[in-house]
Amino acid sequence: MQRLFYYDNANISLLAETAIIMTNSTVRVRFAPSPTGGLHLGGVRTVLYNYLFARQHGGKFICRIEDTDQTRFVEGAEQYIFDCLEWCGLVPDESPLHGGAYGPYRQSERKATYRKYAEDLVAKGNAYYAFDTPEELEAMRAKLKTADNPAPQYDALMRMRMKNSLALPALEVADLLSTGTPHVIRIKMPKEETISFNDMIHGEVSFESAVVDDKVLLKADGMPTYHLAVVVDDHLMEITHAFRGEEWLSSAPVHIMLWKYLFGLDRMPQWAHLPLIMGPSGKLSKRDGAKYGFPVFAMNWTNPRNNEMVEGFKEKGFLPEAFINLLAVLGWNDGTEKELYSLQEMEESFSMDRVHKAGAKFDFEKAKWFNHEWIKHSSTDRLKTDVAAVLAGCGIIATDPIYLLKVIDLVKDRCTLLTDFCTQADFFFNAPTTWDEASVQPKWDAAKKEYFQQLSKTITSIELFNSANMEQQFKQLAAERNIKMGELQMIFRVMLVGTKIGPGVFIIAETIGKEATLARIEKAIDHFG
RNA sequence: GCCGCGUUGGUCAAGGGGUUAAGACGCCUCCCUUUCACGGAGGAAUCACGGGUUCGAAUCCCGUACGUGGUACCA
Numbered sequence: 192m193q194r195l196f197y198y199d200n201a202n203i204s205l206l207a208e209t210a211i212i213m214t215n216s217t218v219r220v221r222f223a224p225s226p227t228g229g230l231h232l233g234g235v236r237t238v239l240y241n242y243l244f245a246r247q248h249g250g251k252f253i254c255r256i257e258d259t260d261q262t263r264f265v266e267g268a269e270q271y272i273f274d275c276l277e278w279c280g281l282v283p284d285e286s287p288l289h290g291g292a293y294g295p296y297r298q299s300e301r302k303a304t305y306r307k308y309a310e311d312l313v314a315k316g317n318a319y320y321a322f323d324t325p326e327e328l329e330a331m332r333a334k335l336k337t338a339d340n341p342a343p344q345y346d347a348l349m350r351m352r353m354k355n356s357l358a359l360p361a362l363e364v365a366d367l368l369s370t371g372t373p374h375v376i377r378i379k380m381p382k383e384e385t386i387s388f389n390d391m392i393h394g395e396v397s398f399e400s401a402v403v404d405d406k407v408l409l410k411a412d413g414m415p416t417y418h419l420a421v422v423v424d425d426h427l428m429e430i431t432h433a434f435r436g437e438e439w440l441s442s443a444p445v446h447i448m449l450w451k452y453l454f455g456l457d458r459m460p461q462w463a464h465l466p467l468i469m470g471p472s473g474k475l476s477k478r479d480g481a482k483y484g485f486p487v488f489a490m491n492w493t494n495p496r497n498n499e500m501v502e503g504f505k506e507k508g509f510l511p512e513a514f515i516n517l518l519a520v521l522g523w524n525d526g527t528e529k530e531l532y533s534l535q536e537m538e539e540s541f542s543m544d545r546v547h548k549a550g551a552k553f554d555f556e557k558a559k560w561f562n563h564e565w566i567k568h569s570s571t572d573r574l575k576t577d578v579a580a581v582l583a584g585c586g587i588i589a590t591d592p593i594y595l596l597k598v599i600d601l602v603k604d605r606c607t608l609l610t611d612f613c614t615q616a617d618f619f620f621n622a623p624t625t626w627d628e629a630s631v632q633p634k635w636d637a638a639k640k641e642y643f644q645q646l647s648k649t650i651t652s653i654e655l656f657n658s659a660n661m662e663q664q665f666k667q668l669a670a671e672r673n674i675k676m677g678e679l680q681m682i683f684r685v686m687l688v689g690t691k692i693g694p695g696v697f698i699i700a701e702t703i704g705k706e707a708t709l710a711r712i713e714k715a716i717d718h719f720g
Numbered sequence: 721g722c723c724g725c726g727u728u729g730g731u732c733a734a735g736g737g738g739u740u741a742a743g744a745c746g747c748c749u750c751c752c753u754u755u756c757a758c759g760g761a762g763g764a765a766u767c768a769c770g771g772g773u774u775c776g777a778a779u780c781c782c783g784u785a786c787g788u789g790g791u792a793c794c795a
Contacts, residue, residue: 225795257795325793339721342791375793393725402723402791410793417795441724441790466726473788520744524733528743547726547733550788554731557745567758605757615756630755677754684755691755 218250220432221425222283225257226268229492229501230275232475232553233436233468236518240465241434242281243519243541250431254286255424259298259414266495269297275489275503279511280534293428298420305415308423308453309376309408313356317452318408321345321355322367322374344404347382376409378418378445378452386444391432391463391543398444406445418442422449425460434463437550438474463543466522467550475553477501485555489514508581508608509558513565517558522547531564563607571599578612585613587620594619597702601694615692619702622711623689626718631685634678635719642672642679643686647712656705658697665697686715 222241224234245252254276258264273288285291295301312318323331328345331353335343343349350357355377356364367374380400387397408419415423425433443462450459470479470487480487480501490503504514516532524530525540532540566574578599579589589595602615649664650656665683669676684696687708693699700708 223795227795259795263794321793328793337721341721344722344791373793377793396724398724404791407793412793414793416793436789437725438789439795443724464725467789469788521732526734528734530732530744549726551733552731554745557732560745602757604759627755675754681755688755693756695753696755 217429218245218248218432219253219428219430220245220250220434221253221255221428221430222434223255223257223421224272225263226265226272227263228265228268228494229477229488230272230490231477231487232489232518232521233465235275235279235281235489235515236468236521237434237436237465238276238281239279239515239518239537240463240523240541240543240546243537244432244434244543245284246538247541251284251291253291253293253428253430254283254289254296255428256287256297257417257420259417259420264299271490271492278490278505279515281515298415298424301420301424302413302415304427305419305423306409306413309415309419312378312408312449312452313376315452316379317448318376318378319350319356319405320364320368320374321353321377321405321407322359322372323354324373327354345377346404347380347401350377350379350405373411375407375411377405377407378448380405380445380448386447388443388447388459388462390440390443391434391461392466392546393440393464393548396440396443400444400448403442403444406442408449418445418449422446422453426450426454426458430460432463433460434465437464437467440464463546466547468521469550469552471552474550483555485553485558508610509562510565510569510577510609512569513558513562516565517561521551521553531561531568559607566603566606566609569603571596571603574599574603577609578616581609581612582616582620585610585617587613587617589620594702601698601702605692618688618693618699622707622714623685623687625689626715627685627690630691631682631719634682638672638674639679639682640716640719642668642674643682643712643716647709647716650705650709650712653705656701656708658695658701661700662697683712687711 220241222238224230224238242252244250256269256272258269269287273286276282283289285293285296287294287296309318313320331345331349332343345353352358357379359367380403382401384400385397386400386403387395390396406418407416409415421433424430443464447456447459450456468475470476471483472479475487477487479485486502486504486507486509488501488503490505491500492503493500505511512533515534515537519532519537519541520530523541523546525542525545529540575592575595579595582589589598598616598619599612601619602612606612606615646665646668649668650661653660653664665679666676669679680696681691684691684693684699687696687699687703703711
C-alpha cells in the first residue's frame with residue numbers, strides 16, 4: 192500500500208491519496224538516548240538503523256541527548272553512550288560531543304525554547320494550564336478507578352472537572368498564575384477526531400483522539416516532557432526521519448497533534464516505529480541479562496549511584512562487527528540467505544521496507560554463533576590487539592608479536608568468544624601443571640614410558656625441528672615398537688597441553704619449540720612415573 | 721478494562737493465491753580427526769484457531785484466541 196520514493200535530498204511520501212512533499216530538506220535522522228544508565232540492545236539497533244538510513248541517503252546522523260529529567264539523569268552516562276557508539280563504529284555527525292549547527296543537543300540546555308512553544312500553544316488555545324497537585328490527581332484516579340477502568344484519564348470529559356485554566360473562571364486562573372501557583376501545561380486533545388499517520392514500517396496507523404488523554408507538555412519544574420521536546424527539537428533541528436522503538440507508537444497521536452498545532456503536518460518527519468527486541472518474557476530488560484546469563488548492554492555499565500555493574504557484550508568477548516551484525520539481522524534481512532554483514536555491506540543492502548513488523552526474541556546462542564563466525568573470518572592482524580588484551584586479562588602476557596599472531600591463527604577457529612582465547616591459547620605460553628589423568632593412566636605402561644624416553648633423545652638430535660620431521664620421527668619410533676599411534680598421540684598431547692584440546696599435536700610442538708617440547712615431555716614422564 | 725501493534729519449527733526467518741513451505745541458530749545421527757574444534761553428509765521439528773472468498777489459501781477478508789506495548793509532572 193505505502194510506497195516511498197527518494198529523490199536526492201528531497202523526500203516524497205506517497206500515501207493512498209495524499210502526498211506529502213518535503214522540498215529542499217536534507218535527510219536528517221536523529222536518535223536520542225536517555226542517559227539513565229546503560230545502552231541496551233534495542234537502543235543500539237535503533238541507532239544502527241538510523242545510521243544506515245542516514246548514510247544511504249547522504250544525510251546527517253544526529254544524536255540528541257534526552258536528559259530532561261534531572262531526577263533520573265545519571266552522571267557519566269552520556270560519556271558511556273558515546274564510548275559504546277564509538278566501539279560499534281556508529282559515530283554521529285552531530286551531537287553534544289561532536290557539535291553541529293543545530294545545537295545545543297542536550298535537552299537540559301534548551302529549556303527556554305520549550306517553554307516558549309508551550310506558552311504559544313496555550314495562547315492559541317491548544318493547551319492549558321493545570322494546577323492539580325500530584326495528590327489531587329492521584330485522588331481523582333483512585334476515586335474513579337474501577338475494575339473496568341483501571342486507569343482513568345485526564346481527557347476531554349474529565350478536564351472540565353479538574354483544576355485548570357479551562358474549567359476555572361478566568362479571574363481565578365489569573366490569580367493562581369500571579370501568585371506563582373505550581374502548574375503544568377497540558378495539551379488539549381480534540382474530543383472526537385481520527386488521528387492517523389503513515390509509519391514507514393507499519394503503514395497507516397490510526398487512533399481516536401478520545402482515547403488519548405491531555406498529556407503534560409511542560410512539567411511544574413519547567414522541564415519539558417518527551418512529547419514536547421521531541422516535536423520542538425525535530426522541528427528546530429530540521430529532522431526528516433525519526434526512528435524509535437515501538438513502545439512509542441501509542442504516544443504518536445500526541446506528537447501528531449503537536450505538529451499539527453505548532454508547525455504543520457506537512458513539516459512533520461517520517462516516523463518509523465521499530466519492532467521491539469524481546470527477552471525470554473516481554474520486552475528485553477536489564478534484569479533479563481542477570482536472570483538468564485547474557486549481556487544486554489553494549490559495554491559494561493556501572494551505575495555510580497549504587498555501584499551495580501551490568502555486563503556488556505564487549506567485555507563478554509564480542510567483536511563489535513559481530514555485535515552490530517547480529518543486531519542488524521534481528522528484525523531485518525535482505526531477502527537473500529546472507530547473514531554475515533560488515534557495516535559497509537549493511538549500508539549497501541539495508542532497506543527500511545524489509546524491516547519486520549513483529550518483535551524478535553533475542554537468542555544468545557545465535558548471538559554467539561555470529562561472534563564465532565566473525566572471529567573465524569577476521570584476520571589475525573585484526574584480532575591481535577583485542578586478543579592480547581583478553582590474554583593480559585587472564586594473566587597471559589604475549590611479549591612476542593610474531594608468536595602471538597601464529598598462536599591466534601592456530602586457535603581462532605575454536606574460539607566463540609574472545610575470552611575463549613584464554614583456555615585455547617594458554618598452553619602456548621605456559622607449560623601444563625596438571626594433566627588429564629583419567630585419559631592417560633589407563634594407557635600408561637612401561638613400554639610407553641620407554642617410548643617417550645627414546646622420543647626425547649631422538650628429538651634432541653633433530654636438526655630441523657618442525658611439525659613434519661617431528662611427526663615422521665614419532666611414527667617411525669612407534670612402528671619400531673609396534674605401539675598404536677593413536678594412544679601415543681593422545682598421551683603426547685596431554686604432555687604438551689595438559690588436556691585433550693587444541694590444534695594438531697605436532698603443530699603445537701613446532702610452535703612451542705624444541706626446548707619447551709622436551710621439557711614438557713620430561714616433566715610428564717616424571718609425573719606419570 | 722480500554723487503545724495500539726503483532727502472530728510461518730524451540731529461536732531468527734524466506735515465501736504475499738498453485739512450492740516436496742527456503743536458509744540459519746540450537747538439538748540428534750554419521751563421516752573426518754584416535755584431542756577439542758572447524759569442515760562434510762543426513763535427521764527430527766512450522767504456517768495460532770474458526771469461518772468466509774476462490775477450482776485452489778501459509779498467502780486475501782472477517783471473527784476469535786494468544787502475545788506484546790501504551791494507558792505517569794518516565795523516557
